[in-house]
Amino acid sequence: MKLYYAPVTCSLSPHIVLRELGLPFELVRVDNRKKMTQDGRDFMTINPKGYVAALELDDGTILTEGPAILLYLVDLVPHTDLAPPTASRERYRLQEWLAFVNSEIHAGLAPLFDASLPAAAGERFRAKIRKRFDYLEGVLARQDYLMGERFGVADAYLYTVMDWCRLFAIDLAHWPALSRYSERIGARPAVREARDAEGT
Ligand SMILES: N[C@@H](CCC(=O)N[C@@H](CS)C(=O)NCC(=O)O)C(=O)O
Structure with missing residues (x-):
């Protein structure tokens, strides 16, 4: 498998999961501005x-969309601990979390990467994110991870997008449980290895 990635983007979450699962993979860096891969191919x-992210399977199939x-x-x-079994009740809870992280946190923070965003619009996006973080703070004050007491794929995703807050002057210290959660995940060997490999 090949993971097409760019540093400081959502592709860090499948990168973390590939390492957590111990799967063999190759990393291919993408220049997101030029839409070129490091080996000189047109990413389009x-x-x-x-x-990004895009995952190329061994038969050449390309899979996109983080969740x-x-x-x-x-x-x-x-039997991985990173997700409940297919079709179990808990699997739908996981899909609920992936949808929440994708549409509320990832898509909520993404506009802040746009340097031309008017300040007032930026403040509206920040205010909405703060509400979502207030909600997550309540959840993570009661349990260590989104699905309970075990780290899983939704945590790799939330950790990845929450990490952008440092770029956008959103101080996670306002949410102590969320800050501890981020530190806990950041200390995992697979997360450190993924970040080292991406140079972030
Ligand atoms: N809907 C996609 C969005 C992926 C996405 O937002 N990728 C960003 C990085 S986090 C990107 O590569 N943006 C470059 C661009 O849109 O030109 C998903 O959920 O996976």
């Missing part, structure tokens, strides 16, 4: 949507 021919990639990866490894 790999993912015509023009964004789909995460679920694909966990299903490669039977």
